[in-house]
Amino acid sequence: xxxxxxxxxxxxxxxxxxxxxxxxxxxxxxxLASGVLxxxxxxxxxxxxxxxxxxxxQQHPDAIxxxxxWQSGGNSTFLLGTDGLGRDLLSRxxxxxxxxxALGVAVVLLTMVVGSGLGLLAGYFGGWLDGVLSRVVDSLxxxxxxxxxxxxxxxxxxxxxxxxxxxxxxxxxxFYRVSRGDALAARQADYVMAARGLGASTPHLLLCExxxxxxxxxxxxxxxxxxxxxxxxxxxxxxxxxxxxxxxAWGTMVADGRADIATAWWIATFPGLAILLLVLSVNLLxxxxxxxxxxxxxx
Amino acid sequence: MERPLLEVAGLRxxxxxxxxxxxxxxxxxxxxxxxxxxxxxxESGCGKSVTATSIMRLVRRxxxxxxxxxxxxxxxxxxxxxxxxxxxxxxxxxxxxQDPLSTLNPAFTVGSQITESLRVxxxxxxxxxxxxxxxxxxxxxxxxxxxxxxSYPHELSGGMRQRVMIAIAVSCSPELIIADEPxxxxxxxxxxxxxxxxxxxxxxxxxxxxxxxxxLGLVSRFCDRAAVMYAGRIVEYATVPELLAxxxxxxxxxxxxxIPRLGRPDIPVTPIEGAVPDLASPPPACRFAPRCPYVMAxxxxxxxxxxxxxxxxxxRCYLREGESEDALWPPEEGT
Numbered sequence: 001x002x003x004x005x006x007x008x009x010x011x012x013x014x015x016x017x018x019x020x021x022x023x024x025x026x027x028x029x030x031x032l033a034s035g036v037l038x039x040x041x042x043x044x045x046x047x048x049x050x051x052x053x054x055x056x057x058q059q060h061p062d063a064i065x066x067x068x069x070w071q072s073g074g075n076s077t078f079l080l081g082t083d084g085l086g087r088d089l090l091s092r093x094x095x096x097x098x099x100x101x102a103l104g105v106a107v108v109l110l111t112m113v114v115g116s117g118l119g120l121l122a123g124y125f126g127g128w129l130d131g132v133l134s135r136v137v138d139s140l141x142x143x144x145x146x147x148x149x150x151x152x153x154x155x156x157x158x159x160x161x162x163x164x165x166x167x168x169x170x171x172x173x174x175f176y177r178v179s180r181g182d183a184l185a186a187r188q189a190d191y192v193m194a195a196r197g198l199g200a201s202t203p204h205l206l207l208c209e210x211x212x213x214x215x216x217x218x219x220x221x222x223x224x225x226x227x228x229x230x231x232x233x234x235x236x237x238x239x240x241x242x243x244x245x246x247x248x249a250w251g252t253m254v255a256d257g258r259a260d261i262a263t264a265w266w267i268a269t270f271p272g273l274a275i276l277l278l279v280l281s282v283n284l285l286x287x288x289x290x291x292x293x294x295x296x297x298x299x
Numbered sequence: 300m301e302r303p304l305l306e307v308a309g310l311r312x313x314x315x316x317x318x319x320x321x322x323x324x325x326x327x328x329x330x331x332x333x334x335x336x337x338x339x340x341x342e343s344g345c346g347k348s349v350t351a352t353s354i355m356r357l358v359r360r361x362x363x364x365x366x367x368x369x370x371x372x373x374x375x376x377x378x379x380x381x382x383x384x385x386x387x388x389x390x391x392x393x394x395x396x397q398d399p400l401s402t403l404n405p406a407f408t409v410g411s412q413i414t415e416s417l418r419v420x421x422x423x424x425x426x427x428x429x430x431x432x433x434x435x436x437x438x439x440x441x442x443x444x445x446x447x448x449x450s451y452p453h454e455l456s457g458g459m460r461q462r463v464m465i466a467i468a469v470s471c472s473p474e475l476i477i478a479d480e481p482x483x484x485x486x487x488x489x490x491x492x493x494x495x496x497x498x499x500x501x502x503x504x505x506x507x508x509x510x511x512x513x514x515l516g517l518v519s520r521f522c523d524r525a526a527v528m529y530a531g532r533i534v535e536y537a538t539v540p541e542l543l544a545x546x547x548x549x550x551x552x553x554x555x556x557x558i559p560r561l562g563r564p565d566i567p568v569t570p571i572e573g574a575v576p577d578l579a580s581p582p583p584a585c586r587f588a589p590r591c592p593y594v595m596a597x598x599x600x601x602x603x604x605x606x607x608x609x610x611x612x613x614x615r616c617y618l619r620e621g622e623s624e625d626a627l628w629p630p631e632e633g634t
Contacts, residue, residue, distance in 0.1 A: 190401040196357055198389030198416045198467065208415075212406040 024292035031288025034281035041278050045097035052091035053079070056248045060086035065264040081266045083256055089266065092248040093274050099249045100230050100278060103160070107167045107229045108222050114168075115175025116218050122176070123183025124206055130180070137173050145170055145232070153241040163242055167229055178221055182214035216293040223286030227279045234275050250275050302373060303330040304507045305354070305475060310367035312346075312353045318579045323349040323362070325531040326629065331475070331524075336501060336508040338518040338539070340554070341528035342575055347511045350528070351477045354509075355394060356384050371475070390420045392475040393468035395497075398484040399460035403452035409436075409463050410448030413470055420471045435466040440496060458489040462496065469500055476501070477509045482517070494521055515558060519543055527551050530576050530586040536613040547614040549591045585616070593618060604628040 025031050044051060060066075066082040067074045074081070080089040122130040149166045156162035186192060187210070195209050236242030237251025245252065250271040257267030312324040324346040331337045339347045352358050354369050356376060369376040371392065376384065396402040404412060413432035417423045423431050429448065436444035439462040452460055461481060468476055478497060482490040498521050501508050510522055518525050518539055525542050527535040527550060535548040546552040553571040560566050573590035582588055588598040597617060605613045606623035620626070 190396055190398060191404040193357060193359075194394070194396055194402040194464075195404070196388070197355055197394040199385045199387070199419055200389075201385060204419070209404055213404070 021292045025288055028288045028291065030284050031292075034284040034288065037277060037281040038285060041097050041274075041281075042101060044094045045101045048095045048098055052088075052094045053077070054088035054091040056087060056091040056095040057246070058087065060088070062086070065260065065267070067264070068266050080270050081264070083253070083267045084260060084264075089253075089270055092253060093250070093271055095248040096250045096253065096271060096274065097278075099243050099247055100233060100275075103164065103167070103233050103243075104226045104230045104282075106164050107171055107233075108226050110164065110168045111171035111225065112175050112218065112222050115172030116179040116214070118172070119176040119179030119181075120183045120206060120211065120214070123180040124187050124210065126184075126187075133176070134180075137176055140170050140173050143170070146235075149232075149236055150239075150241060153236065158241065158244040160243065160247075163233065163236065166236075167232055171225060171229065174221060174225060175218060178217055179214050182217065183210055186210040186213055220286055220290040220293060223282060223289055227282040227286065230275070230279050230282065301333070303332045304372065305331040305509075306368070306370040307350070307354065308368045308370070310350065310353055310364070310369065312349050312358055312362060312364045315361040315363065316579065321578045322581075323531055323578060324353060327367070327528075327531075327533055329524075329526045329533065329536060331507050331509060333474075333507055334501075334505055335523045336498075336510055336521060338522040338525040339509060339511045339528060340513065340515065340518055340525055342513060344575055344578070345528040346531040347528055348479055349531075351394070351479055351509065351511055354477065355388060355392060357388075357394075386420075389416055389473070390471045391473050392477070393471070393473040395461075395464050395468045395476060395478040395481045397480040399457065399464045400452060400484075402464060403460060405452055407451075408448065409450050409452065409455070413448070413463070413467050416467055416470045422471050431470070432466075435470055436463070438500075439463070439466045440492075457485050458492065461485060461489075461493050465493075465496060465500070469504065469506075472504065473506070475507050475509070477511070479511045480513075481510075482514075483512075490517075497521070515543070515554060527554070530581060531578060532586060532615065533613070534587065534615045538610070538612075541610060541612060547608065547612065547619055548587075548616045549593050549618070550587050553590075553592075602629050 025035070060078075060082060063075055063078060063082050064086040065084055066078050066086070068081040069076050069079050071081075078088050078090070080093070082088055083092070118133055122133045148169060152162060152166040152169070192205055192209055195205055200209065233242055234249070234251030234254070237249045238255045240252070240255065242251055243249035253271035254268045254275070257264065257269070257271070261268050307330070308328045310324055310327040311322065313320045313322045315321075327346070327350050329337065339350060341347050349358065349362070352362075353364050354371075354376070356364070356379075358364060364377060367377065371387070376387070379387075403409070407415075410429065410432055413435060414424075414428040417428045417431060422428075432448055433444045436447055441447050441459060441462055447455075447459075447463075452463075455463065461484075465481075476497075481497065482493050485493060494517060497508065497510075500506065510517065512518060522539050525535075525537060525539050526533045527542075527548065529550050535542065535546065535551050537547070542551065543555070546555055550571070553569075556569040557571065559568045571590055572592075576582055576586055576589065582599070584600055584602045585591070585598040586602075588594050591598065595617060603615050603617045604626040605615050606619040607613060607625040607627065608619060608622055609624070
């Protein structure tokens with residue numbers, strides 16, 4: 001007994017902190033399921049040319065508004081049916097994952113880097129920089145997103161780069177506010193003072209002392225923002241001012257099926273379901289991340 | 300005689316507040332000889348910590364050092380460019396703060412925070428730095444130091460954290476350590492251990508130390524000299540035995556009377572009446588006058604000078620006029 005106690009070193013069984021976060025996340029069943037679903041969508045987007053049974057833009061004049069395979073009048077070559085132009089819905093949904101995910105990632109990355117960077121600087125240095133940036137943010141917050149996006153897209157026409165900019169134009173504000181607040185708090189923290197007392201320079205303080213402490217909330221915010229961006233892109237596409245018509249996108253597909261909802265429910269329903277599933281799982285994963293990164297839960 | 304390691308002369312630090320300038324440290328002067336420990340004693344808000352952060356030039360806005368000199372190894376720190384100052388911090392002078400949990404960065408392991416300081420100052424890097432960090436922790440009396448390097452601050456106890464902080468402070472072999480109430484956030488039982496550790500490090504490494512405290516018990520056990528501060532000013536400066544045997548300023552006397560003595564219920568504990576003055580609108584002349592049991596009319600007219608007394612003592616009180624060899628009058632108010 002005494003022997004085994006002596007062998008029991010205090011560190012035994014204690015995993016690396018990052019591993020702990022992963023374990024907590026995997027232990028959370030909802031987050032795990034969401035993560036798997038997101039991976040499925042990701043794989044769909046990545047391997048679309050191999051997964052899709054048809055060319056998403058190819059029209060089949062002999063099978064216009066074909067019902068899903070299991071319904072009467074269904075056709076086994078078109079598993080989820082076809083739309084008003086006879087295009088295979090399943091293939092279009094698989095290709096549509098590309099736009100949703102790629103745009104979401106691009107916009108979130110862009111807004112995250114810009115927003116948290118500016119927030120870090122404003123929070124740490126304060127003064128006129130903080131004053132100017134915070135006023136800009138306030139006025140952006142007062143600006144309705146849809147009007148802004150409409151204006152940008154109307155000026156440029158449907159174009160992916162313009163869409164990214166329109167979505168990112170306001171998106172960085174949330175990252176700015178979170179990182180500014182945290183940087184403001186961290187600037188007053190004793191450990192920053194202590195690090196200065198040990199001879200640390202300002203860039204070192206910002207990047208090596210403060211930034212690591214504000215990363216967890218930013219990661220959680222990024223996951224939650226991703227869901228919002230996917231919805232926003234789908235909304236813009238639904239309004240016909242989002243993704244160019246040549247690229248299959250879920251929002252556009254829902255809009256296309258809107259008129260036929262009474263006679264051919266599947267045209268709008270399946271892409272709508274895809275949006276729902278992806279956004280829901282991104283949101284749930286974000287919440288799982290929030291719980292897993294909460295220091296009070298990783299004791 | 301050898302020049303002292305640190306000479307502070309006429310240091311004045313003020314804070315620009317909405318209520319007007321608030322002088323937190325006013326014409327503070329003292330010196331610290333090599334190998335000695337100086338105590339900065341006083342109540343909360345008397346300017347001890349501001350004096351310490353002014354020496355390190357870590358005063359943050361809206362704080363501003365407006366007057367004085369701080370000679371460290373013969374160099375005036377207040378005239379030094381920030382780059383040069385940065386090289387001194389941590390390398391030649393280091394600080395130990397009150398609360399070790401908040402002064403350790405929660406996002407990094409203890410090991411990376413110790414090696415960080417070694418790396419920043421180019422003392423050691425890579426494996427050598429890790430070895431050195433483990434040695435330091437062992438020297439601080441932490442069990443299984445190699446494993447401890449991988450711990451995060453929240454996984455350690457308060458005493459262990461403070462040992463880590465001290466390890467970081469001494470990592471680059473500084474000549475001066477400023478310890479700002481290093482044991483206030485700890486249990487009383489740990490207090491003695493941490494102070495013994497600091498004292499033994501000081502002796503072993505031949506460091507000089509400034510100990511900021513309000514605990515006269517610590518002062519009597521661990522310090523050579525003491526500067527008693529009240530409302531931003533040093534009111535008495537003496538060697539510790541002399542100070543405790545015969546306090547020359549009524550404030551010091553009052554502080555000593557506040558300490559209860561174990562097993563001596565016959566000695567009454569007398570608190571100092573009144574409260575610490577508001578620094579934004581301080582008493583016009585002697586700042587202790589409103590609370591002083593010996594107050595005279597002149598105490599409220601002009602601030603008393605620093606009376607130089609036998610044995611190199613200083614006391615800022617008119618009561619010492621008769622014993623004084625020399626008086627150092629403060630400039631008239633408003634200058």
